[in-house]
Amino acid sequence: MKHFAPLLIFIFFIASCTDTNMPDEAGLKNTDQSIAFKSTYKPMASESVLFKNANFYDGLGGEFLNYDLLVSDGKISEFRQGIVAEGVKIIDASDKWMSPGIIDIHSHMGVYSAPGVSTSSDGNEATSPVTAEVWAEHSVWTQDPQFALALKGGVTAFHVLPGSANLFGGRGTTFKNVSQNTIQAMKFPGAPHSLKMACGENPKRVYGRKGQSPATRMGNMAGYRAAWINGAEYQKGMNEDDKNDRPTRDLAMDTLKGVLDGEILIQNHCYRAEEMAMMVELSKEFNYKITAFHHAVEAYKIADLLADEGICAAMWADWWGFKHEAYDMVQANIAIIDQARNGTGCAIVHSDDAVGIQHLNQEASKALAAGNRAGFTISKAHAMRWITSNPAKAAGVLDQTGSIEIGKDADLVVWTGDPFSVYSRAEQVFVDGALAFDLNDPKVQPITDFDLGIIQPQTNRVQ
Amino acid sequence: MKKLTLIFISIFAIGSSADSILLKGGMLHKGTGEAASLQDILITGDVISRVGRNLSIDANTKVIELNGLPVTPGLLSPMSNLGITEINALDVTRDDESFLLKAGFSIFNAFNPHSIGIPWNRSNGLTGAISSPSSSDFPFFGLGSFFVLDGSLDVIGTKDVVMFGRIGSSYGSRAETLELMESLLELGKKSGISPVEDLLDSALAEQFNLQAQDIEALGQLTNNDLPFVLETNRAIDILQALKLKKKFNLNLILASVEEAPMVIDQIKASNTPVIIDPMDNIPNSFDELGSSLELGKILDDAGIRIMFSTQRSHNYHLMRQGSGNAVAYGMSYETAIRGMTKTVAESFNLKNRGSIEEGHYADIVVWDADPLEPSSFPSYVMINGEMQDLASRSSKLTERYTNTEDKPSSYKH
Numbered sequence: 001m002k003h004f005a006p007l008l009i010f011i012f013f014i015a016s017c018t019d020t021n022m023p024d025e026a027g028l029k030n031t032d033q034s035i036a037f038k039s040t041y042k043p044m045a046s047e048s049v050l051f052k053n054a055n056f057y058d059g060l061g062g063e064f065l066n067y068d069l070l071v072s073d074g075k076i077s078e079f080r081q082g083i084v085a086e087g088v089k090i091i092d093a094s095d096k097w098m099s100p101g102i103i104d105i106h107s108h109m110g111v112y113s114a115p116g117v118s119t120s121s122d123g124n125e126a127t128s129p130v131t132a133e134v135w136a137e138h139s140v141w142t143q144d145p146q147f148a149l150a151l152k153g154g155v156t157a158f159h160v161l162p163g164s165a166n167l168f169g170g171r172g173t174t175f176k177n178v179s180q181n182t183i184q185a186m187k188f189p190g191a192p193h194s195l196k197m198a199c200g201e202n203p204k205r206v207y208g209r210k211g212q213s214p215a216t217r218m219g220n221m222a223g224y225r226a227a228w229i230n231g232a233e234y235q236k237g238m239n240e241d242d243k244n245d246r247p248t249r250d251l252a253m254d255t256l257k258g259v260l261d262g263e264i265l266i267q268n269h270c271y272r273a274e275e276m277a278m279m280v281e282l283s284k285e286f287n288y289k290i291t292a293f294h295h296a297v298e299a300y301k302i303a304d305l306l307a308d309e310g311i312c313a314a315m316w317a318d319w320w321g322f323k324h325e326a327y328d329m330v331q332a333n334i335a336i337i338d339q340a341r342n343g344t345g346c347a348i349v350h351s352d353d354a355v356g357i358q359h360l361n362q363e364a365s366k367a368l369a370a371g372n373r374a375g376f377t378i379s380k381a382h383a384m385r386w387i388t389s390n391p392a393k394a395a396g397v398l399d400q401t402g403s404i405e406i407g408k409d410a411d412l413v414v415w416t417g418d419p420f421s422v423y424s425r426a427e428q429v430f431v432d433g434a435l436a437f438d439l440n441d442p443k444v445q446p447i448t449d450f451d452l453g454i455i456q457p458q459t460n461r462v463q
Numbered sequence: 464m465k466k467l468t469l470i471f472i473s474i475f476a477i478g479s480s481a482d483s484i485l486l487k488g489g490m491l492h493k494g495t496g497e498a499a500s501l502q503d504i505l506i507t508g509d510v511i512s513r514v515g516r517n518l519s520i521d522a523n524t525k526v527i528e529l530n531g532l533p534v535t536p537g538l539l540s541p542m543s544n545l546g547i548t549e550i551n552a553l554d555v556t557r558d559d560e561s562f563l564l565k566a567g568f569s570i571f572n573a574f575n576p577h578s579i580g581i582p583w584n585r586s587n588g589l590t591g592a593i594s595s596p597s598s599s600d601f602p603f604f605g606l607g608s609f610f611v612l613d614g615s616l617d618v619i620g621t622k623d624v625v626m627f628g629r630i631g632s633s634y635g636s637r638a639e640t641l642e643l644m645e646s647l648l649e650l651g652k653k654s655g656i657s658p659v660e661d662l663l664d665s666a667l668a669e670q671f672n673l674q675a676q677d678i679e680a681l682g683q684l685t686n687n688d689l690p691f692v693l694e695t696n697r698a699i700d701i702l703q704a705l706k707l708k709k710k711f712n713l714n715l716i717l718a719s720v721e722e723a724p725m726v727i728d729q730i731k732a733s734n735t736p737v738i739i740d741p742m743d744n745i746p747n748s749f750d751e752l753g754s755s756l757e758l759g760k761i762l763d764d765a766g767i768r769i770m771f772s773t774q775r776s777h778n779y780h781l782m783r784q785g786s787g788n789a790v791a792y793g794m795s796y797e798t799a800i801r802g803m804t805k806t807v808a809e810s811f812n813l814k815n816r817g818s819i820e821e822g823h824y825a826d827i828v829v830w831d832a833d834p835l836e837p838s839s840f841p842s843y844v845m846i847n848g849e850m851q852d853l854a855s856r857s858s859k860l861t862e863r864y865t866n867t868e869d870k871p872s873s874y875k876h
Contacts, residue, residue, distance in 0.1 A: 114746045145746060201552070300864050301872070320857075321580060321777030323552040330861045354745045355774065362784060362837055369838035374861050422787035422836050454752055455725075461752050 037137070039187035041176055043432030046410075048072045050085050054093035057419065059100035059388035059403035063381035069098065071410040074433035079404055091428075097419050099384055100403050101156025101177075101411030101431065104357050105267070105314045105391040106294050106350035109147055110140030110160055110175075114354065120144075124163030125170060129207050129214060130227050132195060133251035134170035136162045140183050145461060146354040148446040151177050151437045153358030154419075154426035156411040157188055159395045161294075164198035164269040165206045167214065167223045171255055172196055172267060174395045178431055179446045192396040194291070195259050197224070199270035199279060200325050221278065228286040231256025265291040265396055267314075271325035273301035280309055292394040294350065297326045300333045303340035312346035312394045313337045316356070317366040334364075334386060335371020335378055348394060349386045360387045365420040380420050409433075483507045483524040484848070489534035489829060494804035494818035496797045501531065506825040509848040514821055532842060533834055535800055536819050537590025537826030539807035540779040541738050541770040542692065542718065545581060545592045546574040546610060551776055559597040561605065566647065567676025568596050568605030571622040576614050580777050582855040585612045587780035588834070588841045590826040593811060595627050598694075601671070602644045603628045606680055607692075609813055611826075613846045624811045625716075626684055630695040630704060631750045641703055648711045651681030685711050690811055692738065694718040696751040698725040705733045716810055718772065719743075722753035724761045736768035736810050741789035743774060759786075760793030769794075769802045770810065787835035799835060824848070 049071045056064040056079075070078035070085055078085075111123035122139035125131040140160060150158065156177050162169035174191035199220060208215030214223050234253035240246050247253075258264035266283070270276045270293045283290050292312040293299060297320065299306060299313040306313055315337070320329030330336075338347035349364045351357035368383040392402025401409045410433035417424040429437040438444035451461035484506045491502040491514070505513040505520065520526070547570050549556035558573035574594060584592070595607035604627040611619035630640055646667055653662055659675045659682075662668060668678065683689035693704050696719050705726075708715040717723070718738040723730055730737070741759045746752045762769050771782035771789075786799035808817025815823045825848040832839035844851040859876075866875045 115748050115752075117748070149744060300860075303864075318778055318781070319775065321550060324550050327550060327579075328860055330857050330864070332861045332865070336864060355742050358744075359742070359784075359788070362788075365836075365838045366784075369840065373840060374865050420838065422784060423791045425791060461746065462755070 037135075038184065039189040039191075040182070040184040041178070041180075041187055041189050042185070043074045044178065044434035044436065046071070046074055046430075046432065046434035048085070048088035049430075049433065050083060050088045050090045051093045051098060051414070052090060054096050054098045054414070056404060057097070057099045057381050057384040058405070059384055060405070061379075061382045061385055063379070069404065069412075071412075071430070071433045074410055076404060076406055076408050076410050079406060091414070093414055096427070097415040097417065097424075098404075099154070099413050099415065099419055100388040101401065101413055101429065102154040102360050102387050103391040103395065103402055104150070104155055104158040104351050104360060105292060105348055105394045106352045107150075107158040107160050107357060108163065108352070109150065109158065109354060109357070110142070110144045111136050111162065113141045113144035114146050124165040126163070126165035126206050129167045129203055129212075129223050130252060131162075131166050131170050132168040132227070132253075132255040134162060135173065135193070136160045136170060137173040137183050137187065140173075140186075142181055142183065142186065143448045143450045145448050145450050146357075147177060147179065148448060148451075148462065149354065150357045151429055151446065152426060152439075154361065154413040154415070154429055155357055156413075156429060156431050156436075157392070157395070157397065157401055158357065159194065159267070159391075161194065161196045161267060164196070164202045167198060167203050167220060168227060168252070168255075169196040169198060171264070174397055176431055178436065179448065188395075188397055188400075190397070190400065192263060192265055193258065194265045194267040194395075195255055197266060197268045197279070199268065199275040200272060201323055202269070217275065221282070224282055225285070227256065228282070228288075231260060232286060235260050259288045260286070262289065265289075265394070267292055267294055267394070269294045271295050271297045273298040277302055277305060280305065280311070291396075292346075292348065295326070295352070296337075297333065298328050300330055300336040301328075303336050303345060306337060307341035307345040310346070312348055312390060314348040314350035314391070314394065315367075316352070317349060317363040317370070331366065331370030332374035332376075334367035335374060335376050338371070338378065338382075338386070339376050346390050346393065347386050348390045350391070361419045361424070362422055363387075365422075368420065380418075384419070483512070483520065484850075485518065485520050485524050485526045486534065486827065486829065486843075487526055487528050488531060489529035490531050491819060492533065492535045492797065492800045492834075493820065494536040494801055495820070496801045496805070498797060499533070502534075504534070504819060504825075504827065506827075506845070506848050509824055510815075511819060511821055511823050511825050511827075514819060527843070529829055533830040533832070534819070535588075535828050535830065535834055536804040536817055537828055537844065537846060538588045538780065538782070538803045539813070539817055540584075540589055540592040540772075540782065541807045541810070542607075542772045543592040543594050543779045544597075544776060545584060545594050545612065545779065546576060546578045547594045548776070549575070549578055549580070557597075559595070560599070561596070564605065564674055565599070565601045565671065565677045566603035566605060566626065567674060567678070567680040569608065569623050569676075570594055570596050570605070571608040571620070574608070574610055574618060574620065576610075576616055576618055579856045581612050581614050582852070583857055584778070584780050585614070585844055585846075585851055586841065586853040586855045586858065587778075588783065588828045588830070588844060589780045590828070590844065590846045591813070591816060592779060593625060593807075595625070598627070598629055600633070602630070602640050603647065603681070609811060611846060613849070613851065619847070621813065623680075623683075623689075624813070625690040625692055626680060628691065628693050630693065630700045631697065632748055637700065641707075644707060645710075647681055648685050648707070648713075650678060651683075651685040652711070654678050654682030655686040684713060688714040690714045690716055692716045692718050696721045696748070696754075698722040698753065700750065701726050702729060705729055705735065708733060708735065716770075719751070721751035721755075721758065723758060724755070725753055727761060727765050727767075730762075731765045731767055736770065736806065737762060738770040738772050740772045740774055741785040741792075741794075756788065756792045759789030759799075763789075763794040763798045768806050768810070769798060770806050771802050781837070783835055784837040787837065790835055796835070
């Protein structure tokens, strides 16, 4: 049987265009999600809930035993021992573990929906090495059955990226894991876009085969630099006082300008150490910030550099060997990044995979164990950051979610046991305080339109 | 042309320990399906000589105290590309495809015991694997072989222990696939009566440019009970496969079977083992709309013999995580252990392997914690009575990059 390589490499650009303060006459305002494509997300109806006597990982490194947590109006309103509240629903969570909702910084759900057929292959606009103009969210299929499966795994938010065929693959968008019939209604309110860039084998393979640039890694670099030169000129032109001096609006350039303006976050698919270091140089040449390297199989070789530059690395626990640039895998990669420069590194466990996203807790567990075998002393509470607050930070939504703190969105998971055990499952998943999944109540288990009655009229796909 | 009989090649590692080793007081999961219990294991040479409590030993026996650590047989992957594919996306490192042969394509002589995937999987508890050809457009892909993962150039393995094939969505019609499979199996049957040279002149052989090896391999399926791993998912396709099994009296093993729960009674009645990936609940195609994490439990409840594959090439040891998830969703623990050990040995006729029983080869793993937790790791891996080095290229890289000496990494070794 052919052992298919995992989805090879997806690179997205995520550009966040919310809350830009461009003057209307700059002609840029309609790139801004404040006019079109903006989030219309509304939390599901919820009641105030008091969780009693649970054990918590707060997603910031803290562990709290026998604590109470009060959710009001979809937000975390109290978190301490001995909370008393009247007129609220009380959930006895004794001996249960709770954590923030899991966040995946690298997903292709919706753009590579299931079933994985050609008609749903919407993640790579592999027609030109620079497609900064496309937005992954414009491809998303709301009925992708993978969303509900990820929810069962405790995932409350995820970042959807374009693929990695291109040097600049397009913008990525963060979503709340709620079932809705429009993209806008799923979009995480206030979340920035990202821009996906890709290093290495994929762009040079895809375009080299077509006999065009890039066909080499040096061609990749030349391609990025040429694009940034254009982006910088465009940015300058758009800032001209006289609007007659401004260039014609260009979607790709809007995205690059958004990065240079600091509104769009760079999510950079990159495996090899020296290529990541080269991308850091590129960001200095054009004065932009790289938010995270993705896949980053060799991140451990330049862990200090990434910590010094404040760049996160989003990694698998153990994928390797499916391509040459993924040959030097070490299972301690995530821990080494985490522990760099006295523990100031930013490590993320990502999935890039519809199965992996359902078990990010198990992936973190493997990475934690490997780190401790390699000589580090890392706690489970600390490792919880890798799948909650750190991906929230990289998605630009840490102010809203990713940790258990007063005032944050009540995106929460109640686990049947230790979240780092293979035997534990998400028992209840809350998104903005609303119960979105309940292991013990089939009525609170989403069934997409795709799933409904597809096996037999009375038999849904997900039982 | 060589007859494709099952050849058991017993070239054992040179330097097998003459002295005995006692693994004392481990929580032993024998792989047979029986509940775990505290036992000692005495290893003499390359075999397990005794299993029991308070075994008497001589002065030359090396005693390793396990203090209740879990012990399992070495894990066996029923479907891998170990030693056959170094890097998937790099054709020149792959030996899993033939442009000449079809059903008769054997990967046996391509096996590279120095592939870096071998020490990596071995250090994670895998001691043997079936390596297989990649899938092709033809309904039969070719023959898989069994290899012991000790990394020795004196390859220990069994040639051509299984045929692989597939029924499902394709560029043509599955009706045609089934028709073609039947015709090919008829041809195989005839090879028991007529000389292969004559069959090479048949219209079917000419149309598909079949070689003698292809026809002989098909004959192994129909005339010699060669195990046949058939990947299929759709409920109705599973029933079609069971019809083929009945008609040709095939030694069938169903793989993937994501819609098995809908035809569970028929699978059970046919006494057919299965290979599943318990974590794959994605409806990747319109053939597997019924996929679910409860597949393992449903098969186990029906008493069907289960083995495990994994989606992750290069990490075949991750069937531990897969089977752990199956247990989380209701499969019995000992079924999970058996599915990674004895069920594989039984299904592929791997003699004296796959369970911790007296007289079997000493392929044993001692775990630092519950082997079904993906966070656990082997403390000892023994193959044919030899303690294995748990180092891998990956562990060497880890050492290098956690070494804080101030010098270029190339000098840290």
